[in-house]
Amino acid sequence: MTANNIPAIEIQNLDFNYGSREPTLTDVNLRIEEGEFASIIGPNGGGKTTLLKLILGVLEPRRGSIRVLGMEPKKALPRIGVMPQHSSTDPLFPIRVIDVVLMGRLAPGRRAGPFRSKDRSEAEDVLGRVGISHLATRAFSDLSGGERQRVLLARALVSRPRLLLLDEPEAGLDRKVEQEFFDLLHELNRDTTIILISHDLGFVASFVQTVICVHNTVDVHPMSSLNGEMIQDLYGSDVHLVHHDRHVH
Amino acid sequence: MSFFHSLLAFPFLQHALLAGILASIGAGVVGSLVVVRRTASVAGAIAHCVLGGLGAARYLQVVHHVSWADPMAGAVIAALIAALVISATSRGGEREDTVIAAIWAIGMAIGLLFIAATPGYSQDLMSYLFGNILLVRSIDLWIMGGLDVLVLVFVIARFPELQALCFDEEYARLRGLPTRHLSLMLHILTALTVVLLVSVVGIVLVIALLTLPVAVAGRFSLTLKKMMILGALLSMIFTSGGLALSFRPDLPAGATTILLAGFVYLIVRLIPAGILVRRDR
Numbered sequence: 001m002t003a004n005n006i007p008a009i010e011i012q013n014l015d016f017n018y019g020s021r022e023p024t025l026t027d028v029n030l031r032i033e034e035g036e037f038a039s040i041i042g043p044n045g046g047g048k049t050t051l052l053k054l055i056l057g058v059l060e061p062r063r064g065s066i067r068v069l070g071m072e073p074k075k076a077l078p079r080i081g082v083m084p085q086h087s088s089t090d091p092l093f094p095i096r097v098i099d100v101v102l103m104g105r106l107a108p109g110r111r112a113g114p115f116r117s118k119d120r121s122e123a124e125d126v127l128g129r130v131g132i133s134h135l136a137t138r139a140f141s142d143l144s145g146g147e148r149q150r151v152l153l154a155r156a157l158v159s160r161p162r163l164l165l166l167d168e169p170e171a172g173l174d175r176k177v178e179q180e181f182f183d184l185l186h187e188l189n190r191d192t193t194i195i196l197i198s199h200d201l202g203f204v205a206s207f208v209q210t211v212i213c214v215h216n217t218v219d220v221h222p223m224s225s226l227n228g229e230m231i232q233d234l235y236g237s238d239v240h241l242v243h244h245d246r247h248v249h
Numbered sequence: 250m251s252f253f254h255s256l257l258a259f260p261f262l263q264h265a266l267l268a269g270i271l272a273s274i275g276a277g278v279v280g281s282l283v284v285v286r287r288t289a290s291v292a293g294a295i296a297h298c299v300l301g302g303l304g305a306a307r308y309l310q311v312v313h314h315v316s317w318a319d320p321m322a323g324a325v326i327a328a329l330i331a332a333l334v335i336s337a338t339s340r341g342g343e344r345e346d347t348v349i350a351a352i353w354a355i356g357m358a359i360g361l362l363f364i365a366a367t368p369g370y371s372q373d374l375m376s377y378l379f380g381n382i383l384l385v386r387s388i389d390l391w392i393m394g395g396l397d398v399l400v401l402v403f404v405i406a407r408f409p410e411l412q413a414l415c416f417d418e419e420y421a422r423l424r425g426l427p428t429r430h431l432s433l434m435l436h437i438l439t440a441l442t443v444v445l446l447v448s449v450v451g452i453v454l455v456i457a458l459l460t461l462p463v464a465v466a467g468r469f470s471l472t473l474k475k476m477m478i479l480g481a482l483l484s485m486i487f488t489s490g491g492l493a494l495s496f497r498p499d500l501p502a503g504a505t506t507i508l509l510a511g512f513v514y515l516i517v518r519l520i521p522a523g524i525l526v527r528r529d530r
Contacts (some may be wrong), residue, residue: 008266009523053423056423056425057425058422058423058425072527077424082420082423082424084417084419084420084423085419089416089417089420090285090415090416090417092285093285093415093416094285094467094470094471094472094473095412095416095472095473096471096472096476099412100416102409103409103412103413103416103417103420104422104424106409106410106413106421106424107424107425107426108425108426108427110409110410113405113406114405114408114409115409132503139471155420161260162517184447200379225379
């Protein structure tokens with residue numbers, strides 16, 4: 001990436017808080033280039049998910065500016081794929097895999113009525129890309145944890161986003177399934193910028209280029225500047241991150 | 250005379266049968282959304298507020314001779330007000346079940362006051378609370394048909410959005426969908442459907458007819474759409490069956506309908522899920 005390209009995300013001097021409470025994020029400056037694979041880590045309550053919502057335009061900053069793909073966050077929304085924490089879905093819901101994926105085609109201002117055939121062909125296509133075409137007409141509630149994560153990833157990808165945001169997608173997966181999931185992300189990274197909120201850098205460490213530590217403010221570490229021991233520290237436990245040593249820069 | 254002979258002979262019975270079928274369309278479609286979104290208590294609160302509307306309309310008609318104050322109009326207005334108030338008050342961080350319980354009781358109390366102030370109240374009260382499907386007029390059928398059309402048009406137009414809201418509200422919000430407006434629309438759809446059902450089974454039994462047929466349907470349905478269609482069909486069977494079973498022994502039709510639905514629901518609950526649903530593989 002050359003320096004004069006439009007960055008995927010550019011945040012300048014951003015402050016945010018929820019109402020009267022203590023500031024959640026203070027003086028955030030962040031630049032992520034297109035094509036990067038960045039991982040956001042940090043303690044619970046440190047503002048990781050808040051940062052994600054600011055990038056999506058669901059929350060507005062108190063101060064400072066955010067540009068996503070060179071646009072206002074709300075305008076960039078159709079070009080962003082998002083995978084929230086998986087606990088938000090209802091496991092008893094009567095729905096097929098293909099219908100879950102189609103939800104990714106929803107956007108404000110969609111024409112009334114059922115989904116178009118274009119939406120359906122995109123949904124079938126993306127199921128192939130994440131390797132679960134055979135599950136299309138299965139009940140979502142019948143799937144294993146790893147299969148569900150792939151469905152939710154397909155839902156995030158079905159709008160053909162340039163930027164993919166994932167909030168702890170590995171939660172509840174066993175190590176083998178997690179490894180396969182991150183291999184798939186690595187492949188997708190060839191034509192999509194990826195920002196991954198994670199509590200565990202283990203599997204992504206080999207292809208993450210940037211580590212963003214969020215703990216009320218934001219520190220950016222190029223992955224290459226971190227040595228093995230520091231990585232160990234970063235993903236070893238959240239507690240390490242609260243007091244994490246600024247000398248790592 | 251058997252039920253079927255009577256059905257041919259008496260228009261009031263034909264009206265009753267048609268009322269059950271019209272109410273079942275709303276019950277299947279909106280009932281499915283209410284069940285998957287777990288808002289049956291919102292429907293219950295709206296139903297009890299309808300007593301306020303029915304009571305006020307009857308009071309205006311009988312005491313003040315206001316001719317336009319039809320009970321059906323009163324029911325629609327009260328249900329819509331209840332839906333708006335529940336949406337507005339459950340937003341500010343107040344515990345939602347407390348708000349719902351308050352609206353439930355306030356609506357009922359308003360109804361009781363109006364009925365007490367209206368001469369000849371006791372018979373009205375019974376038919377409002379427990380329904381009297383045999384009293385359905387042809388104008389009511391037209392209104393019910395109109396409410397069904399409204400509900401169907403909106404649900405068909407916004408089915409994907411409503412499904413996303415019920416399945417994963419957080420995702421819908423992150424995708425920039427107007428989740429508050431959709432949620433309000435769902436409350437309004439619930440209100441219109443409650444009015445449909447009050448004519449058939451009465452206020453107290455509305456929640457049962459809104460949830461039992463779709464709960465049975467849910468055990469056989471892989472998709473929300475199937476749950477809606479099958480729920481509506483089952484509801485038609487229960488309302489028609491309730492009417493037929495209650496006719497000869499002169500039992501209350503609403504209660505018979507609900508017992509029939511409740512009995513089928515319990516039987517289906519007792520059968521293991523694996524036997525019922527053949528998942529598409």
